[in-house]
Amino acid sequence: MYRTFCAGALMLAATTATANTLEDVTARGTLNCGVNAGLVGFAMQDSNGTWRGFDVGLCRAVAAAVLGDPAAVNFVETTAASRYDALNAGDIDLLVRNTTWSFSSDVDLKVDFAGINYYDGQAFMVPKALGLSSARELDGRSICIQEGTTSAQNVAEYFRRYEMSYQSVAIENTADAQTKYLNGDCDVYSTDASQLAAIRATFATPSDHVLLEDIISKEPLGPAVRHGDDDWADVVRWTLNALIAAEELGVTSANIDELRLQGTDTPEINRLIGVDGVLGDMLGLDADWALRAIKAGGNYGELFARNIGANTPIGLSRGLNLQWTEGGLLYSPPFR
Template sequence: MYRILCVASVMLAATTATGGTLDEVKTRGALNCGVNTGLVGFASKDAAGVWQGFDVGLCRAVAAAVLGDPNAVNFIETTAATRYRVLNAGEADLLARNTTWSFTTDVDLKVDFAGINYYDGQGFMVPKALGLSSARELDGRKICVQEDTTSAMNVAEYFKRYEMTYEAIPVAGTAEAQSLYLEGACEVYSSDASQLAAIRATFAAPADHVLLEDIISKEPLGPVVRHGDDDWADLVRWVLNALIAAEELGVNSANVDELKAQGTSTPEVNRLLGLEGLMGEMLGLDADWAVRAIKAGGNYGELFAKNIGETTPIGLSRGLNLQWTEGGLLYSPPFR
């Protein structure tokens, strides 16, 4: 009897978890999306108090797909220390912030990554006045690095590999690191290269600071959901894939309505736009879910260019984040 009751309990828990998040979001009428506390280009409030950024764009795409409204988002500010607690406590339905997919974050912290939306790597920022051009010249320097993150581990392993020493200046978050770095308490700031570029863009004199070319780690960043709700993980994963595939297939926020109305000669585009197949139904959504996601802020390329691309103050090139057809790593599984 005890064994039967245990099995029944496990089955009930699994049934409750499956599809639960989608139902909760629909009932609430808003997506609770965990974002960075304020990383310009990725997630920050503009002068009017409206959240903007590359990661914010993914939150809005998911909200548009599920609720039909890209503005139906409650943005939950999280730090490196609080993000997983907020997610696993159910305070956020999704984390869309600079979070690295690694063995430990995936397995030990009991979360699921729904894909990769930015291929990054850890780098170093230094004052231009130091005249440094390589990370191999950082022996003996004071380095600001966030506590309890993979960044601290990467720095330690890098300096050990090249038999160099450094003085670690531990910081709790981006704001503290920026302050200490600008005050000169640390000579070097180490973090994801994209984050360093975003932080430098906020300085009064960005040109006075250099991002060294050395990249010392792989940092695949992506949206994160809780373990136990495979249906919700699938939904978030395929919203991201829809934005990536749309760019590859030539679908963007300007032409998606016309393509939807007229249809195309490309079966995969028709499936993406809900003109063929039952993909929306499989996700628990209607046929226009991907159309709404693309219209929310554009396809992947549009979101990148508008928020963090080379013409923005962040100034990031696509690099590894180019489509696979252009020599990059960006790749969506097929819509079929």
């Protein structure tokens, strides 16, 4: 048996969304997952039209857990401006799109975050030819920034704090920002550091552009669902936790079938992969829900390494996204 989510809305949208997303997705047989309209490494279609990326991997893991098929996903392109409306209107069941968990997005916009899948922070990208090494050297520069976002607010607060000035160059989306930045319409592009790294990887000569080391904000990125559907939120939350816990426990897409067949001496692994316990029943799913989620694209570390890790064009180090046992912030509550 499989399932999905739902809930409230920006203010009045509660009337447009049901409160049984798990049942809705099960009946539909497809998960509608909102992703970025095209951010290499995170969510983008390849030359064959297949969606790939770190965020895509989480969508597929949820579909595998709920529907038994990681391919049973309808990927819906969203922008920073449209993402919350799409979620609260019920156009998507799940939002996995470099979205920051903040007070206002949680409380005012009526969405629930099901965890953090990437610990990020806002940074600045500049042409190497400018010879800049610090954000404190940006006084008077023009900055490409999307108005009405937390990124714009962070820049305004940062420059005010250090009594610097800047000229804002409005952008509509990632593609618009890239065009204006490369055309020289702005000196600087500012958004989440992971997004800047992904965008830079698409440039003809990535080495001509540098990401300044200054991180000016905390940007915990995570999957979001609508307010008011706790059952669905639990499914998404614990699917993400399963990927995180699997890495910590040494469970991979390569060894999970053998572990499931033979069992292990580690009770938490046995509960995670459905050998023991009734965790699936608690979620309204079967015993193999987490096993399918992990097999869909691998554990958290496998997803990271394949899509955005140090050996990819994006070239991101794990940093804060290391497991807590290795000095990072990544941590799953226990499976018991």
